[in-house]
Amino acid sequence: MTPATARLLSLLDSFTRETATAAEFAHGWREFRRSAQxxxxxxxxxxxxxxxxxxxxxxxxxxxxxxxxxEDLTDTQLLESVRALVAETGWRGPGADGSRKR
Structure with a gap:
């Protein structure tokens, strides 16, 4: 796994566990995604x-x-949407390769 991808996964985990705010998640995601690209x-x-x-x-x-x-998502709506995505895909957190099921 590449460094920026690992940071994205860690940030995703932090947000779904509510140890990162929606604003922190949005800022970090954009920064790490740009870095990865x-x-x-x-x-x-x-x-x-x-x-x-x-x-x-x-x-x-x-x-x-x-x-x-x-029409924009609120902090709560963003969190709920991301959590629904995680549940739907079965993503398990940092270290997961994106293909493991819960």
Whole structure:
């Protein structure tokens, strides 16, 4: 597993366990994803699908409530959406390769 991918998985785990806020998750995800892409890091299979879906969720989320549009996800909605994705895919946390089931 590449370094940025490991950081993304750790951040995903932290957010679903609520040890990272939605704003921290959004900021960190974008930073680590850019780093992974600029370093040529690639993931495939289920993990790529998870990363793509998280990206789409973050596109519908604005960390600053003052700037949030009515159709944007709230912090709680983002957390619920990410948790549903994790449950749906069976992702198990850091160290998982994206293909293991719960």
């Amino acid at each position: 600029s370093n040529g890091e690639r993931v495939g299979g289920k993990l790529a699908d998870i990363f793509d879906q998280v990206f789409m969720m973050l596109e519908a989320y604005t960390p600053d409530p003052e700037l949030r549009e009515p």
